[in-house]
Amino acid sequence: MRLPRWIESLSQQAARKPVRNLPAFRNLPAFDETTKTEAATDSSADALESPAPVPIAASNLLATTPAELLPTVEQASPIEQATDSLQIGSTPSSPADGRPGHALLRSRAATLVDAHATLTSSWTDLVAQEHVNVDAAHRSAASELIENAPPKPGLGPETSVLKREPLPEIAAIEQLPPTSETVADQQKDSSLPALPLLKTTADSEVPAPVATVGDADTSSVDAADAAVTLPAEGVAEAETKNQPTPELETKTARQPIAAVPEEAPTLSIDPASFRGIYPGKTSQKTLDLQWGKGEAFSREDGSTGFFWNIDPFERVEVTIDGETVDSIRIKLVNPVAVSELAAQLEIADLRTVSILDEQGISIGEVFPERGVIFSVKPGTQSATAVMLEPLDPESFVLRAEGEIDTNTAYAMADLQYAIEIDSEHLRAHRLLLVLMCEEGRWLQALQLAEAAEQLDAVDIWTRLKLAGVLLSLDRIDESREKVLAVQKQENLPPLVVAQSERLLGRIALAAQTPEYPEAVGHFSQAIRKATPLMTARSKSVQQAAREVLLDAHLGTALAIARGTWQQKSRVIPKWIARSEALAADLKPESLNKDDLELQLCRGVLEVAASSSEAIEPLPWVKRLLVLRESVDAKIADPMRRRQIDWEVGQGLSDALLAGQKRGDTADMLDNATLTAAYLERGCEQRELSALEKRAIGDLSFRIGILHSLQKGDHATAVAWFDKTIPLWEENPSFARDGQTGRLGESLVSMAISYWQMERREDAVGISRKGVDLMVEAIDRKQLDERSLAVAYGNLSTMYAEQGDDEQSQTYAEMASRAEATGAFSSPLQR
Known part of the structure; x- marks a missing residue:
């Protein structure tokens, strides 16, 4: 069977395109105050020439040149679609002949970055590992004959993307939520008697609302069901003193894979009651029937209600809102430590939120799921009263802000x-x-x-x-309309203007027909408005301005890299240097420094993937992976780690494309597999767009093809193709971008591995689907009719081996006719 020529070329080392006037990155000028001034006053000697005049400010892009005066920027010529075939053998019978994911790792990175050197390396060798040895070989889930590879150090997600079971090391370090068992143990040793003050809602009374994410299930009992005597004297206040906390020597286990639960934990919503009375639900009439008439009171805030003297409490107050009980306040005889009171009420497992006064001193502890509030003596951890209120959305929001x-x-x-x-x-x-x-x-x-x-x-x-x-x-x-509507408002703050201009620049880049000069203009306006805000009094304004400036600088570099500009190799490094200075200017302890560093690495690698004339990707790959390793000690939130894995995977995807543009496909299989691992981990919680699905499918397809062509390992190839097909099915991005023919050819290629793995029905079905897509592309003048010869020939072979001579002959004749036609030259480019 045969493959389209462009698919065969995926496993071949391409000739490296020569780079002209490419300065070594290590020799770029430092970004200091002089450079900042030059951003607005640089001479035309550093000008970048563009097809059309663009208003530029605060940048090195200070002059433009009409299109007719510009030489054409070199464009990569499309790879010829030939009918030359490549015979693909069956899977090797010996596991050692085609062990998946076991390509040789090697590093040829130069000590110093040579502008004209091709830097190639398996990315897993870029960062030294000191403390954890893991199995970095990616094993096939489809072949049970393959032996385990010996462990070796590696970066990133450390389980195979084809294997779902977690590593023992990861399972051992996963954090489990606290349980009520520890509280029960504390209660056994407590000197206080049980305090059945609260009662949770019974199923027959108030159904518990359903929520997502949670705590351990807790319960409590009604004070009416048991007599309780609070000690009137002798309860010491739990004063908070400045007692030194002993420093313990701890060792944090490295967690290269974020541990996110398969199902989100749930909130234990269960509003509390006191002696059968539920705030926000029970009527005043029911209160009078159950408790009798109380004595009226009023407060300075205008609220009114009734109070009772109920042993063993000093006083119980109930406020009324209309005809319904609004809240219950139970004043304790003596202060009780918050932790002990929560344990007695069996709510110690719940996450709380503190109420702070204007000086930041805690005056209350809220248990949002129960509607319970402890009134705390300021400066202590001693509760003086317990309040019951209807569930308040504000308490949930406050707790969310804290976490x-x-x-x-x-x-x-x-x-x-x-x-x-x-x-x-x-x-x-x-x-x-x-x-x-x-x-x-x-x-x-x-x-x-x-x-x-x-x-x-x-x-x-x-x-x-x-x-x-x-x-x-x-x-x-729609996005552009929203931004333009904002800009029509009068007296907009400079930060809003900068943010809107930055967003318009990104919109211009993302348009189906990108407007690169327009994008540069918007980014320049964003830089002009945001630069003065770097000295604003407000730290939040400074932070927002820095984020706008970094994105605007990277966006400008990207627009230059993608557009038909001159002097790319001279101008792009300057924009990258200024971007780097914005991230480096932050102190190491700054909260968003890692975020900006991640944004910087992602942006530079995207630029490198868009142009081969300026930035070498490998140093930035190393920087990105070093950053990813460092977050293990800083970030414990599993979902945040997955977000970072997604960003790292996106950056590595750009690095793969950058290497391909430079004709450097060494270690492609290992690097692509590492990239897929990051993306797979990162996308588990995401809603992938059509373009994201297509990109991940492209990567999985490439890995499968490499296993098939380089190793003859169709088992592993099929495992990757099984990941690819769902991402490509019913994906509108192919038709929108004129890639329907390319999709069809890819399906025809995948079918060969399915056939070799004896999945004959799948192979025929995938081939026929591919042929249909190719015919559709030919009708739209997007594909050469001659390319059908490969697809028809493969189907002819498949039917012949199944014994269907009639179908085999039909497709053989169709292949011959397609071979003899096809004067149309395909516009598809790789």
Whole structure:
């Protein structure tokens, strides 16, 4: 059987394209205050020539040249689609002949970056490992005959992307949520008697709402069911003193794979009651019937209610809202330590949120799932009263804000439940929108952004965020309309102008027909507006301005790399150097330094993938992988780690493309497999767009083809193709981008490995589907009719081996006719 020529070439080392005037990155000028000044006043000697005049500010792009005066930038010529065939043998009978994922690793990285040297390396060799040895060989899930490879150090996700079982080392270090067993043990030794103060909602009374993400299930009993005597004297206050905490020597186990639970834990929602009375539900009439008439009281805030003297408490107050019980306040005779009181109430396992006064001193502890609040004596950890209130969305939002940087799953659950009980809580919508965007759940983010816009139609932040979500969903025109509508408002703050211009630059790059000069113009305006904000008094404004500046610099470099500009090799490194200076300017302890470093590496590798004239990718691959290794000691949040894995995978994908553009395909199989591992780990919580699915499918297809061509290992190839096909099925991006013919040829190629693995029915079906797509592309003048000769010939062979001579002869004749036709030259380029 035969393969299309461009697919055969995937396993071949291409000739490296010569690079002209390529400065070594290590020799780039430092970015200092002088450089900053030059950003606005640089002479035309460093000008970048463009096809059309573009307004430029605060940059080195200070002059443009009409298109007719520009020499044409060299374009890579398309690879010829020939009919030369490659015979693919069956899977080797000996496991050693074709062990999957076992290509030789080697490093040929130069000590110093030579501008004209080809830097090639297996990326797993870039960073030295000191403490954990893992099996870095990627094994096939389809072949049980393959022996385990010996362990060796490696980077990144350390289980095969074809293998689902976690490594023992990972299972051993996974953190489990606390259970109520420890609380029960504490209660056994407690000097306080049991305190059955609260009662959780019975199934027959108030059904517990359903939420997502959780805590250990807790329960408590009603004070009416048992007599309790609180000690009137002798309970010492748990004063918080400045006692030194002994420093323990700890060793943190490295977690290269984020440990995210398969199912999100759930909130244990169960509103508390006191003697059968539920705040927010029980009527005043029912209260009077059960407790009798109380004595009326009023407070300075205007609230009114009744109180009772109920042993063993000093006083029990109930406020009334209309005809319904609003809250219950139980004043304790003596202060009780918060931890002991929570243990007695069997709510110690719940996550709390502190109420702080203006000085930042805790005056209360809230248990949102129960509607329980401890009134705390300021400066201590002693509770003086217990309050019961209806479940309050604000308490869930406050708790989410406190955990948003450490446990995304719990924060998301709190925000989702806050919106469930208050659908108009704007801050909950905004915070959850940010998390959904970070997680890549774009459809959910769109719903939240649209809901937030309805709640506050004039809020600029929400409207720009909605524009960003639309851009991520490839709804370019709608995104542009949202940004332009924001810009029409009067008296916009400079930061908003900078953010909107940056976003318009990204929109211009993402358009189906990109406008590179327009993008450069928008990025330049963003730089002009954001630069003065770097000295603003507000730290948050400085941080936002730095993020805009970094993205605008990287975006400018990307527009230059992709466009038909001159002097790329001279100008692009300057923009990269300035981008690097923006990230390096932060102190090491800055909270967002790693985020900016990640953004920088991703942006530079995207530039490297877009042009072979300036930046060598390998040093930035190393930098990216070093950063990924460093987050193990800094980030414990599993979902955040997955986000980083996704970004790392995207960066490595760009590095693969950059290497291909430079004719460097050494270690391609190992590097592609590592890239796929990061992407697979990172996309588990994401809603992939059509383009993202197509890109991941392309990578899996490439890995499968390399296993097939280089090793004759069709078992592993089929395992990768099984991942590819679902990502490509019903994917509209192929038709939109004129790649239907390429998709058809890829399916025809995959079918060969299915045939070799005795999956005959799948092989024929995939081949026929590929032929249909190729015919569709030929009808649209996107593919040479002669390319059908390979597909028809393969089908002829398949039917012949199945004994269907009639079908075999039919396809053989069709292959001969296709071979003799096809004067049309395909516009497809690799």
